Amino acid sequence: MIVAPAVVLVALLAGLAGWVIRGSVVRRDEGRLARAEHAAVEAERARAEAADQRLQAVIDAVPQGAVVYDRTGRPTMGNALGRRFIDARHRDALVELAARELVAAVSHNGAHAARRPVEPAGTPRMVVDVQARRLAGGGAIVLLEDTTERRRLEEVRRDFVANISHELRTPIGAIALLTETMVVEMSAAVTAPEPVLRLANRLHAEAVRVSRTIDDLLLLSRIENDEEPVREAVVVADALVEAIDRVAGAAHERHIEIRLDLADRAVRIRGDRRQLVSAVFNLLDNAVKYSDANSLVVLRTLPVDDEGNVAIEVEDRGIGIPARDLDRIFERFYRVDQARSRRTGGTGLGLSIVRHVAENHDGRITARSCEGEGSTFVLTLPADPRSRSGTVAATEVA
Ligand code: ADP
Numbered sequence: 039m040i041v042a043p044a045v046v047l048v049a050l051l052a053g054l055a056g057w058v059i060r061g062s063v064v065r066r067d068e069g070r071l072a073r074a075e076h077a078a079v080e081a082e083r084a085r086a087e088a089a090d091q092r093l094q095a096v097i098d099a100v101p102q103g104a105v106v107y108d109r110t111g112r113p114t115m116g117n118a119l120g121r122r123f124i125d126a127r128h129r130d131a132l133v134e135l136a137a138r139e140l141v142a143a144v145s146h147n148g149a150h151a152a153r154r155p156v157e158p159a160g161t162p163r164m165v166v167d168v169q170a171r172r173l174a175g176g177g178a179i180v181l182l183e184d185t186t187e188r189r190r191l192e193e194v195r196r197d198f199v200a201n202i203s204h205e206l207r208t209p210i211g212a213i214a215l216l217t218e219t220m221v222v223e224m225s226a227a228v229t230a231p232e233p234v235l236r237l238a239n240r241l242h243a244e245a246v247r248v249s250r251t252i253d254d255l256l257l258l259s260r261i262e263n264d265e266e267p268v269r270e271a272v273v274v275a276d277a278l279v280e281a282i283d284r285v286a287g288a289a290h291e292r293h294i295e296i297r298l299d300l301a302d303r304a305v306r307i308r309g310d311r312r313q314l315v316s317a318v319f320n321l322l323d324n325a326v327k328y329s330d331a332n333s334l335v336v337l338r339t340l341p342v343d344d345e346g347n348v349a350i351e352v353e354d355r356g357i358g359i360p361a362r363d364l365d366r367i368f369e370r371f372y373r374v375d376q377a378r379s380r381r382t383g384g385t386g387l388g389l390s391i392v393r394h395v396a397e398n399h400d401g402r403i404t405a406r407s408c409e410g411e412g413s414t415f416v417l418t419l420p421a422d423p424r425s426r427s428g429t430v431a432a433t434e435v436a
Contacts, residue, residue, distance in 0.1 A: 107180065140178075145172060167184075214246050217245050247380075268313075275300050275339070281319040289326050299339070307399065307419045310399075317392045317396070321388075322352055324388055325413070328413070349417070354413055355411065
């Protein structure tokens with residue numbers, strides 16, 4: 039079929055016009071798309087900027103130095119105190135080095151948080167407490183606190199308490215011994231008047247109490263000082279059994295059963311075995327002291343949690359602790375009931391000892407209690423990551 043040239047021409051013109059129109063529609067669409075994309079990018083940038091500003095305001099409000107590190111270990115944000123240590127020179131550079139090491143530790147190891155005091159050599163003395171916490175979504179935040187002055191005052195106080203305890207220990211020990219001899223002699227002599235014997239007994243009991251307080255003060259100052267911390271592998275189960283042995287006599291006297299439940303027999307901590315035994319002993323001793331005769335005390339460990347900590351719980355069904363006192367019982371010499379504590383031979387230092395042991399091991403101690411129903415103390419310590427056997431075991435100790 040032959041098509042007339044005019045028809046071909048019209049068709050060509052129509053095609054060209056269509057192409058031009060389509061082209062301009064596409065360009066208009068592309069332009070719209072580009073503008074929308076740009077607006078979205080801008081909005082995202084503004085949102086991120088606002089979030090950063092909010093985060094910066096929060097960081098500025100932190101009383102310590104604070105620096106945020108990203109997932110590659112690069113500092114990205116900090117407040118004025120924290121920036122002092124970034125790209126620092128001289129002694130401050132050692133603080134930054136410690137911060138980076140702790141960031142690497144919390145980013146790549148199991149631990150969620152890590153803490154270390156840094157004391158660079160030189161004068162004047164400087165101690166900076168460095169702690170890193172892993173952030174959800176990667177990276178870590180480091181808090182830096184200059185604790186030089188606080189530590190100096192603490193040291194003066196600790197030395198004073200340690201010195202005075204040492205000075206008093208010998209004469210008080212002698213008085214306890216002399217009064218004991220007096221009581222024995224008077225009991226043997228039929229002629230000793232009864233009130234004098236009673237007074238001698240009282241004198242002896244008080245001397246023993248003071249002597250016990252001094253022993254606890256010395257133990258507390260040793261634990262507080264902890265200058266060369268022992269960091270050995272301690273099988274938690276073994277330490278708990280040793281603590282039970284130490285309290286078994288008192289528990290037996292009052293017909294109190296101590297039950298041991300272990301979630302994992304093999305779990306270990308890295309620390310000082312004697313301190314751990316001492317802490318658990320103090321918790322058990324209290325559980326026995328503040329329970330009625332014939333009751334039950336449970337000592338248990340929980341499975342290692344997601345943060346790599348093992349919890350050691352001491353649960354009693356004793357007199358309990360009023361809510362208003364719960365925050366204060368870890369202070370030195372704080373007692374809910376002075377008379378009862380004295381009667382039961384308490385020194386008021388047991389829970390301070392526990393708190394210091396927990397702190398020395400980067401752990402914590404908490405308590406929950408209900409008056410008249412009982413108390414549970416939870417000592418949480420970082421577990422040695424290589425020690426988790428996964429085996430479940432339960433033992434009973436009467
Ligand atoms: P104390 O030598 O007086 O027992 P602690 O420091 O061990 O001193 O405890 C402080 C106070 O906390 C105690 O005097 C007691 O009032 C209270 N307390 C501690 N443990 C228990 C417990 N398991 N049940 C009830 N009260 C407790």
